Amino acid sequence: MNALSPVQGPKSSFIRQMITPLCRVAGISLAISLLVSLQAHARNDAPTIRLFPTTVVEDLRQTSSVAKEMETGLQEVIGRLDQQQQLYQESKCDGAEDDPGCQRLAKQLGATYLDMLGIMEQRLPDMEHTVNNTRLSLEKRIRSELGNKMTSWTLQETLLGGNPQEGTSKPSPSMRGRSGMRLSERFRQYYKLVASSSSQTDQSLAVLASDIYLDMDETSELIARTREEIARATLIEQLNQSFGTITPEMMEVVGGVKSILFGDEQSNIVIAGPPPGSIEQEYRSPLEN
Protein backbone atom coordinates (compact mmCIF):
# COMPACT_ATOMS: atom_id res chain seq x y z
CA MET A 1 0.00 0.00 0.00
CA ASN A 2 1.00 3.57 -0.50
CA ALA A 3 2.76 5.09 2.45
CA LEU A 4 2.05 8.69 1.61
CA SER A 5 -1.48 8.59 0.34
CA PRO A 6 -3.80 10.95 2.21
CA VAL A 7 -6.59 8.43 2.07
CA GLN A 8 -4.60 5.83 3.97
CA GLY A 9 -5.04 6.56 7.68
CA PRO A 10 -2.14 4.55 9.18
CA LYS A 11 0.19 6.14 6.69
CA SER A 12 0.01 9.50 8.36
CA SER A 13 2.54 8.32 10.89
CA PHE A 14 5.07 7.88 8.12
CA ILE A 15 4.76 11.52 7.15
CA ARG A 16 5.17 12.47 10.78
CA GLN A 17 8.25 10.29 10.98
CA MET A 18 9.72 11.94 7.97
CA ILE A 19 9.01 15.53 8.78
CA THR A 20 10.12 15.37 12.41
CA PRO A 21 13.75 14.63 11.55
CA LEU A 22 13.74 17.39 8.97
CA CYS A 23 12.60 19.87 11.56
CA ARG A 24 15.23 18.51 13.92
CA VAL A 25 17.92 18.97 11.34
CA ALA A 26 17.01 22.61 10.86
CA GLY A 27 16.94 23.24 14.60
CA ILE A 28 20.07 21.33 15.36
CA SER A 29 22.04 22.91 12.55
CA LEU A 30 21.14 26.45 13.47
CA ALA A 31 21.76 25.88 17.15
CA ILE A 32 25.12 24.26 16.56
CA SER A 33 26.25 27.11 14.37
CA LEU A 34 25.19 29.53 17.08
CA LEU A 35 26.80 27.45 19.82
CA VAL A 36 30.09 27.10 18.03
CA SER A 37 30.29 30.73 16.99
CA LEU A 38 29.53 31.84 20.54
CA GLN A 39 32.22 29.53 21.77
CA ALA A 40 34.71 31.06 19.44
CA HIS A 41 33.91 34.48 20.83
CA ALA A 42 33.87 33.35 24.43
CA ARG A 43 37.05 31.36 24.48
CA ASN A 44 40.32 32.11 22.87
CA ASP A 45 41.92 28.85 23.89
CA ALA A 46 41.63 25.95 21.47
CA PRO A 47 39.15 23.25 22.48
CA THR A 48 40.56 20.00 23.75
CA ILE A 49 38.52 17.94 21.35
CA ARG A 50 37.69 19.10 17.87
CA LEU A 51 34.26 17.75 17.12
CA PHE A 52 32.95 20.79 15.29
CA PRO A 53 35.68 22.15 13.02
CA THR A 54 34.68 24.70 10.41
CA THR A 55 33.91 22.05 7.79
CA VAL A 56 31.32 20.41 10.04
CA VAL A 57 29.86 23.78 10.95
CA GLU A 58 29.64 24.66 7.28
CA ASP A 59 27.88 21.37 6.53
CA LEU A 60 25.45 22.09 9.33
CA ARG A 61 24.77 25.57 7.99
CA GLN A 62 24.09 24.12 4.57
CA THR A 63 21.78 21.49 6.02
CA SER A 64 20.05 24.13 8.05
CA SER A 65 19.43 26.24 4.99
CA VAL A 66 18.08 23.36 2.88
CA ALA A 67 15.93 22.09 5.73
CA LYS A 68 14.55 25.55 6.31
CA GLU A 69 13.60 25.94 2.67
CA MET A 70 11.75 22.67 2.78
CA GLU A 71 10.12 23.51 6.06
CA THR A 72 8.98 26.89 4.77
CA GLY A 73 7.58 25.34 1.62
CA LEU A 74 5.73 22.74 3.60
CA GLN A 75 4.36 25.25 6.05
CA GLU A 76 2.85 27.25 3.22
CA VAL A 77 1.19 24.23 1.66
CA ILE A 78 0.04 23.00 5.06
CA GLY A 79 -1.59 26.38 5.61
CA ARG A 80 -3.48 25.98 2.36
CA LEU A 81 -4.51 22.44 3.26
CA ASP A 82 -5.75 23.74 6.58
CA GLN A 83 -7.92 26.38 4.94
CA GLN A 84 -9.31 23.93 2.42
CA GLN A 85 -10.05 21.39 5.09
CA GLN A 86 -11.86 24.03 7.13
CA LEU A 87 -13.92 25.05 4.12
CA TYR A 88 -14.76 21.41 3.42
CA GLN A 89 -15.99 20.94 6.98
CA GLU A 90 -17.88 24.22 7.11
CA SER A 91 -19.59 23.30 3.87
CA LYS A 92 -20.87 20.17 5.62
CA CYS A 93 -19.33 17.96 2.95
CA ASP A 94 -18.94 15.02 5.33
CA GLY A 95 -21.52 12.51 4.17
CA ALA A 96 -22.31 14.59 1.08
CA GLU A 97 -19.54 13.35 -1.16
CA ASP A 98 -21.83 13.18 -4.19
CA ASP A 99 -22.48 16.88 -4.06
CA PRO A 100 -20.69 18.53 -7.02
CA GLY A 101 -19.44 21.42 -4.86
CA CYS A 102 -17.99 19.02 -2.32
CA GLN A 103 -16.36 16.99 -5.03
CA ARG A 104 -14.70 20.13 -6.30
CA LEU A 105 -13.42 20.96 -2.81
CA ALA A 106 -12.14 17.43 -2.37
CA LYS A 107 -10.26 17.67 -5.65
CA GLN A 108 -8.69 20.95 -4.58
CA LEU A 109 -7.66 19.42 -1.31
CA GLY A 110 -6.15 16.46 -3.13
CA ALA A 111 -4.33 18.78 -5.50
CA THR A 112 -2.78 20.67 -2.59
CA TYR A 113 -1.75 17.37 -1.10
CA LEU A 114 -0.04 16.56 -4.37
CA ASP A 115 1.72 19.91 -4.11
CA MET A 116 3.03 18.84 -0.74
CA LEU A 117 4.36 15.62 -2.21
CA GLY A 118 5.86 17.63 -5.04
CA ILE A 119 7.75 19.90 -2.65
CA MET A 120 9.08 16.89 -0.85
CA GLU A 121 10.12 15.24 -4.07
CA GLN A 122 11.86 18.39 -5.21
CA ARG A 123 13.67 19.15 -1.97
CA LEU A 124 14.54 15.70 -0.72
CA PRO A 125 17.56 15.03 -2.98
CA ASP A 126 19.25 18.22 -1.72
CA MET A 127 18.24 17.37 1.78
CA GLU A 128 19.61 13.86 1.47
CA HIS A 129 22.87 15.18 0.10
CA THR A 130 23.48 17.74 2.84
CA VAL A 131 22.34 15.43 5.63
CA ASN A 132 24.73 12.78 4.39
CA ASN A 133 27.56 15.29 4.17
CA THR A 134 27.00 16.38 7.74
CA ARG A 135 26.64 12.82 8.92
CA LEU A 136 29.90 11.80 7.25
CA SER A 137 31.81 14.81 8.59
CA LEU A 138 30.59 14.15 12.10
CA GLU A 139 31.23 10.45 11.76
CA LYS A 140 34.86 11.13 10.91
CA ARG A 141 35.33 13.56 13.82
CA ILE A 142 33.61 11.31 16.33
CA ARG A 143 35.63 8.29 15.23
CA SER A 144 38.85 10.22 15.50
CA GLU A 145 38.25 12.31 18.63
CA LEU A 146 36.06 10.03 20.74
CA GLY A 147 36.79 6.62 19.25
CA ASN A 148 40.51 6.57 18.58
CA LYS A 149 41.90 9.24 20.88
CA MET A 150 39.95 8.38 24.00
CA THR A 151 39.55 5.47 26.37
CA SER A 152 36.21 4.87 28.06
CA TRP A 153 37.70 6.42 31.21
CA THR A 154 38.84 9.63 29.50
CA LEU A 155 35.50 9.80 27.74
CA GLN A 156 33.80 9.65 31.12
CA GLU A 157 36.04 12.41 32.43
CA THR A 158 35.25 14.52 29.38
CA LEU A 159 31.54 14.07 29.96
CA LEU A 160 31.92 15.00 33.61
CA GLY A 161 33.85 18.09 32.63
CA GLY A 162 36.48 18.10 35.36
CA ASN A 163 34.35 18.38 38.46
CA PRO A 164 31.59 15.78 38.75
CA GLN A 165 29.59 17.94 41.13
CA GLU A 166 29.63 21.04 38.99
CA GLY A 167 27.79 19.48 36.11
CA THR A 168 24.55 19.15 38.00
CA SER A 169 23.41 22.73 37.87
CA LYS A 170 24.06 23.20 34.16
CA PRO A 171 21.31 22.60 31.66
CA SER A 172 22.11 19.32 30.05
CA PRO A 173 22.10 19.05 26.29
CA SER A 174 21.63 15.32 26.34
CA MET A 175 19.01 13.16 24.67
CA ARG A 176 17.45 15.77 22.46
CA GLY A 177 17.56 13.87 19.22
CA ARG A 178 16.03 10.77 20.66
CA SER A 179 13.43 12.37 22.80
CA GLY A 180 10.93 13.09 20.03
CA MET A 181 10.85 16.66 21.31
CA ARG A 182 9.01 19.29 19.33
CA LEU A 183 10.96 21.77 17.28
CA SER A 184 9.97 24.74 19.45
CA GLU A 185 10.99 22.96 22.66
CA ARG A 186 14.25 21.91 21.09
CA PHE A 187 15.03 25.47 20.16
CA ARG A 188 14.16 26.62 23.65
CA GLN A 189 16.59 24.10 25.12
CA TYR A 190 19.33 25.09 22.71
CA TYR A 191 18.78 28.71 23.50
CA LYS A 192 18.99 28.02 27.24
CA LEU A 193 22.13 26.00 26.72
CA VAL A 194 23.85 28.70 24.74
CA ALA A 195 22.57 31.67 26.73
CA SER A 196 23.28 30.24 30.19
CA SER A 197 26.95 29.61 29.61
CA SER A 198 29.50 31.52 27.65
CA SER A 199 32.03 28.73 28.07
CA GLN A 200 30.55 25.51 26.81
CA THR A 201 32.81 22.59 27.49
CA ASP A 202 33.81 19.47 25.62
CA GLN A 203 31.35 17.75 27.90
CA SER A 204 28.33 19.21 26.11
CA LEU A 205 29.93 19.06 22.70
CA ALA A 206 30.56 15.32 22.92
CA VAL A 207 26.93 14.67 23.80
CA LEU A 208 25.72 17.16 21.23
CA ALA A 209 27.87 15.68 18.46
CA SER A 210 26.70 12.16 19.30
CA ASP A 211 23.11 13.22 19.43
CA ILE A 212 23.24 14.99 16.09
CA TYR A 213 25.18 12.18 14.44
CA LEU A 214 22.67 9.50 15.48
CA ASP A 215 19.82 11.77 14.50
CA MET A 216 21.36 12.37 11.06
CA ASP A 217 21.86 8.64 10.67
CA GLU A 218 18.18 7.99 11.23
CA THR A 219 17.16 10.98 9.11
CA SER A 220 19.30 9.77 6.27
CA GLU A 221 17.61 6.41 6.32
CA LEU A 222 14.14 7.94 6.51
CA ILE A 223 14.79 10.28 3.61
CA ALA A 224 15.88 7.37 1.45
CA ARG A 225 12.75 5.42 2.37
CA THR A 226 10.53 8.44 1.80
CA ARG A 227 11.95 9.11 -1.64
CA GLU A 228 11.09 5.56 -2.59
CA GLU A 229 7.50 6.05 -1.48
CA ILE A 230 6.76 9.47 -2.97
CA ALA A 231 6.33 8.29 -6.54
CA ARG A 232 3.79 5.68 -5.50
CA ALA A 233 1.99 8.11 -3.22
CA THR A 234 1.69 10.60 -6.03
CA LEU A 235 0.26 8.00 -8.38
CA ILE A 236 -2.35 6.87 -5.88
CA GLU A 237 -3.38 10.44 -5.17
CA GLN A 238 -3.70 11.15 -8.87
CA LEU A 239 -6.06 8.17 -9.07
CA ASN A 240 -8.00 9.54 -6.11
CA GLN A 241 -8.28 12.83 -7.95
CA SER A 242 -10.28 11.11 -10.67
CA PHE A 243 -12.83 10.04 -8.07
CA GLY A 244 -12.75 13.33 -6.17
CA THR A 245 -13.17 11.68 -2.79
CA ILE A 246 -11.96 12.89 0.56
CA THR A 247 -11.88 10.86 3.71
CA PRO A 248 -11.47 11.66 7.42
CA GLU A 249 -8.06 9.99 7.18
CA MET A 250 -6.88 12.69 4.83
CA MET A 251 -7.88 15.34 7.34
CA GLU A 252 -6.07 13.41 9.99
CA VAL A 253 -2.91 13.53 7.90
CA VAL A 254 -3.17 17.29 7.57
CA GLY A 255 -3.74 17.64 11.31
CA GLY A 256 -0.77 15.41 12.03
CA VAL A 257 1.59 17.35 9.81
CA LYS A 258 0.39 20.62 11.34
CA SER A 259 1.05 19.45 14.86
CA ILE A 260 4.56 18.45 13.86
CA LEU A 261 5.39 21.76 12.22
CA PHE A 262 3.69 24.08 14.65
CA GLY A 263 4.19 22.12 17.87
CA ASP A 264 2.07 20.21 20.28
CA GLU A 265 2.01 21.61 23.79
CA GLN A 266 0.85 18.36 25.39
CA SER A 267 4.02 16.58 24.42
CA ASN A 268 6.23 18.96 26.37
CA ILE A 269 5.60 17.36 29.71
CA VAL A 270 8.70 17.46 31.87
CA ILE A 271 9.32 14.64 34.30
CA ALA A 272 10.80 15.87 37.55
CA GLY A 273 14.20 14.61 38.59
CA PRO A 274 15.23 13.73 42.13
CA PRO A 275 15.25 16.61 44.61
CA PRO A 276 18.44 18.67 44.79
CA GLY A 277 21.14 17.39 47.08
CA SER A 278 22.52 18.83 50.28
CA ILE A 279 24.21 22.20 50.08
CA GLU A 280 26.78 21.14 52.65
CA GLN A 281 30.42 21.16 51.58
CA GLU A 282 30.94 18.02 49.57
CA TYR A 283 33.21 15.47 51.20
CA ARG A 284 36.05 14.22 49.05
CA SER A 285 37.68 10.97 50.03
CA PRO A 286 41.40 10.41 49.43
CA LEU A 287 40.22 7.17 47.77
CA GLU A 288 38.37 9.04 45.02
CA ASN A 289 39.64 8.77 41.46
Added chain:
Amino acid sequence: MNKTVIHNRMLAAVTVLFSMFTLASCATSPPPCNGPQSKNLNSAIGQVKTTLNNGCEAHFDRYYDDLLTVAEGDPKPENKRIFSDFLLWASDEGILSQRQAKNYYNRYFNVKFMALQSEYNNCSHTCPVRDRVMINMERELSDKERGLLNVSHDNEGYYRADELYQEVELVLEATCTACAAGQ
Protein backbone atom coordinates in the same frame (compact mmCIF):
# COMPACT_ATOMS: atom_id res chain seq x y z
CA MET B 1 48.75 -53.42 93.26
CA ASN B 2 49.99 -53.72 89.67
CA LYS B 3 46.45 -53.54 88.45
CA THR B 4 45.93 -50.24 90.26
CA VAL B 5 49.14 -48.77 88.78
CA ILE B 6 48.19 -49.87 85.28
CA HIS B 7 44.72 -48.46 85.71
CA ASN B 8 46.11 -45.11 86.91
CA ARG B 9 48.57 -44.96 84.03
CA MET B 10 45.82 -45.68 81.52
CA LEU B 11 43.62 -43.04 83.07
CA ALA B 12 46.45 -40.50 82.87
CA ALA B 13 47.09 -41.39 79.25
CA VAL B 14 43.44 -41.06 78.37
CA THR B 15 43.31 -37.70 80.15
CA VAL B 16 46.38 -36.45 78.30
CA LEU B 17 44.98 -37.63 74.95
CA PHE B 18 41.64 -36.02 75.66
CA SER B 19 43.33 -32.73 76.60
CA MET B 20 45.47 -32.79 73.47
CA PHE B 21 42.46 -33.54 71.30
CA THR B 22 40.49 -30.72 72.90
CA LEU B 23 43.34 -28.25 72.48
CA ALA B 24 43.92 -29.33 68.91
CA SER B 25 40.29 -28.91 68.00
CA CYS B 26 40.30 -25.43 69.53
CA ALA B 27 43.23 -24.41 67.41
CA THR B 28 41.72 -25.52 64.09
CA SER B 29 38.07 -24.46 64.43
CA PRO B 30 37.30 -21.29 62.45
CA PRO B 31 36.57 -18.11 64.39
CA PRO B 32 32.90 -17.12 64.58
CA CYS B 33 32.70 -14.59 61.72
CA ASN B 34 29.44 -13.02 62.72
CA GLY B 35 28.22 -9.78 61.17
CA PRO B 36 27.87 -6.55 63.17
CA GLN B 37 25.02 -6.55 65.68
CA SER B 38 24.84 -2.81 66.34
CA LYS B 39 22.53 -0.52 64.41
CA ASN B 40 24.92 2.37 64.99
CA LEU B 41 27.37 2.70 62.11
CA ASN B 42 30.43 3.59 64.21
CA SER B 43 29.81 0.73 66.65
CA ALA B 44 29.11 -1.64 63.79
CA ILE B 45 32.40 -0.64 62.15
CA GLY B 46 34.18 -1.24 65.48
CA GLN B 47 32.72 -4.74 65.64
CA VAL B 48 33.66 -5.46 62.04
CA LYS B 49 37.23 -4.26 62.59
CA THR B 50 37.60 -6.60 65.55
CA THR B 51 36.22 -9.53 63.59
CA LEU B 52 38.40 -8.76 60.58
CA ASN B 53 41.47 -8.70 62.80
CA ASN B 54 40.48 -12.10 64.17
CA GLY B 55 40.93 -13.92 60.91
CA CYS B 56 37.66 -13.16 59.12
CA GLU B 57 39.19 -11.17 56.24
CA ALA B 58 37.63 -13.50 53.71
CA HIS B 59 34.21 -12.22 54.74
CA PHE B 60 35.00 -8.59 53.89
CA ASP B 61 32.39 -8.41 51.12
CA ARG B 62 29.63 -9.54 53.45
CA TYR B 63 30.70 -7.13 56.20
CA TYR B 64 30.79 -4.22 53.76
CA ASP B 65 27.28 -5.08 52.68
CA ASP B 66 26.19 -5.34 56.34
CA LEU B 67 27.69 -1.94 57.07
CA LEU B 68 25.88 -0.39 54.12
CA THR B 69 22.64 -1.83 55.45
CA VAL B 70 23.34 -0.35 58.88
CA ALA B 71 24.13 3.05 57.30
CA GLU B 72 20.92 2.95 55.28
CA GLY B 73 19.13 3.07 58.62
CA ASP B 74 20.66 6.47 59.33
CA PRO B 75 21.51 8.13 56.02
CA LYS B 76 23.62 11.31 56.19
CA PRO B 77 26.39 12.97 54.14
CA GLU B 78 29.09 12.22 56.73
CA ASN B 79 28.63 8.49 56.16
CA LYS B 80 30.85 8.92 53.10
CA ARG B 81 33.73 9.93 55.33
CA ILE B 82 33.07 7.07 57.75
CA PHE B 83 33.19 4.52 54.94
CA SER B 84 36.26 6.15 53.46
CA ASP B 85 38.07 5.99 56.81
CA PHE B 86 37.05 2.37 57.26
CA LEU B 87 38.39 1.43 53.82
CA LEU B 88 41.63 3.31 54.42
CA TRP B 89 42.00 1.40 57.70
CA ALA B 90 41.38 -1.89 55.86
CA SER B 91 44.02 -0.93 53.35
CA ASP B 92 46.52 0.05 56.05
CA GLU B 93 45.91 -3.26 57.82
CA GLY B 94 46.62 -5.14 54.62
CA ILE B 95 43.11 -6.56 54.45
CA LEU B 96 42.53 -4.79 51.15
CA SER B 97 44.94 -3.54 48.54
CA GLN B 98 44.87 0.17 47.77
CA ARG B 99 43.19 -0.63 44.48
CA GLN B 100 40.49 -2.74 46.13
CA ALA B 101 39.83 0.00 48.68
CA LYS B 102 39.41 2.52 45.86
CA ASN B 103 37.05 0.21 44.04
CA TYR B 104 34.91 -0.36 47.12
CA TYR B 105 34.67 3.36 47.75
CA ASN B 106 34.16 4.65 44.23
CA ARG B 107 31.67 2.02 43.21
CA TYR B 108 29.28 3.23 45.89
CA PHE B 109 30.20 6.81 46.71
CA ASN B 110 31.66 8.41 43.59
CA VAL B 111 29.82 9.70 40.54
CA LYS B 112 32.41 8.16 38.22
CA PHE B 113 31.90 4.62 36.99
CA MET B 114 34.62 2.11 37.75
CA ALA B 115 33.10 -0.04 35.00
CA LEU B 116 34.66 2.37 32.51
CA GLN B 117 38.23 1.71 33.56
CA SER B 118 40.28 0.96 30.48
CA GLU B 119 43.66 1.75 29.04
CA TYR B 120 42.82 1.24 25.38
CA ASN B 121 40.89 3.34 22.92
CA ASN B 122 37.16 3.05 22.49
CA CYS B 123 37.15 1.84 18.89
CA SER B 124 39.41 -1.09 19.60
CA HIS B 125 38.53 -2.00 23.15
CA THR B 126 35.21 -0.61 24.38
CA CYS B 127 33.05 -0.98 21.29
CA PRO B 128 33.48 -4.74 20.89
CA VAL B 129 32.20 -5.20 24.47
CA ARG B 130 29.82 -2.23 24.63
CA ASP B 131 26.81 -4.29 25.76
CA ARG B 132 28.80 -5.77 28.62
CA VAL B 133 30.14 -2.36 29.62
CA MET B 134 26.60 -0.98 29.75
CA ILE B 135 25.36 -3.91 31.84
CA ASN B 136 28.22 -3.39 34.29
CA MET B 137 27.46 0.33 34.43
CA GLU B 138 23.82 -0.41 35.14
CA ARG B 139 24.79 -2.65 38.04
CA GLU B 140 27.17 -0.02 39.33
CA LEU B 141 24.47 2.63 39.06
CA SER B 142 22.36 0.49 41.33
CA ASP B 143 25.24 0.40 43.87
CA LYS B 144 25.59 4.17 43.56
CA GLU B 145 21.91 4.51 44.29
CA ARG B 146 22.58 2.68 47.51
CA GLY B 147 25.78 4.53 48.42
CA LEU B 148 24.99 8.04 47.23
CA LEU B 149 21.25 8.15 47.73
CA ASN B 150 20.35 5.69 50.49
CA VAL B 151 23.49 5.96 52.62
CA SER B 152 24.82 9.49 52.03
CA HIS B 153 21.69 11.40 51.08
CA ASP B 154 23.64 12.79 48.13
CA ASN B 155 20.72 13.16 45.73
CA GLU B 156 22.63 15.51 43.49
CA GLY B 157 25.53 13.10 43.16
CA TYR B 158 23.24 10.23 42.29
CA TYR B 159 21.33 12.36 39.79
CA ARG B 160 24.60 13.24 38.08
CA ALA B 161 25.66 9.58 37.98
CA ASP B 162 22.34 8.64 36.43
CA GLU B 163 22.73 11.42 33.87
CA LEU B 164 26.30 10.35 33.17
CA TYR B 165 25.09 6.81 32.55
CA GLN B 166 22.66 8.08 29.90
CA GLU B 167 25.26 10.33 28.32
CA VAL B 168 27.79 7.51 28.11
CA GLU B 169 25.14 5.28 26.55
CA LEU B 170 24.40 7.89 23.87
CA VAL B 171 28.02 8.85 23.18
CA LEU B 172 29.17 5.24 23.04
CA GLU B 173 26.39 4.38 20.62
CA ALA B 174 27.45 7.22 18.34
CA THR B 175 31.15 6.49 18.74
CA CYS B 176 30.79 2.78 18.07
CA THR B 177 28.56 3.44 15.04
CA ALA B 178 31.23 5.81 13.71
CA CYS B 179 34.00 3.30 14.46
CA ALA B 180 32.10 0.51 12.69
CA ALA B 181 31.49 2.72 9.66
CA GLY B 182 35.22 3.35 9.35
CA GLN B 183 36.21 -0.30 9.28
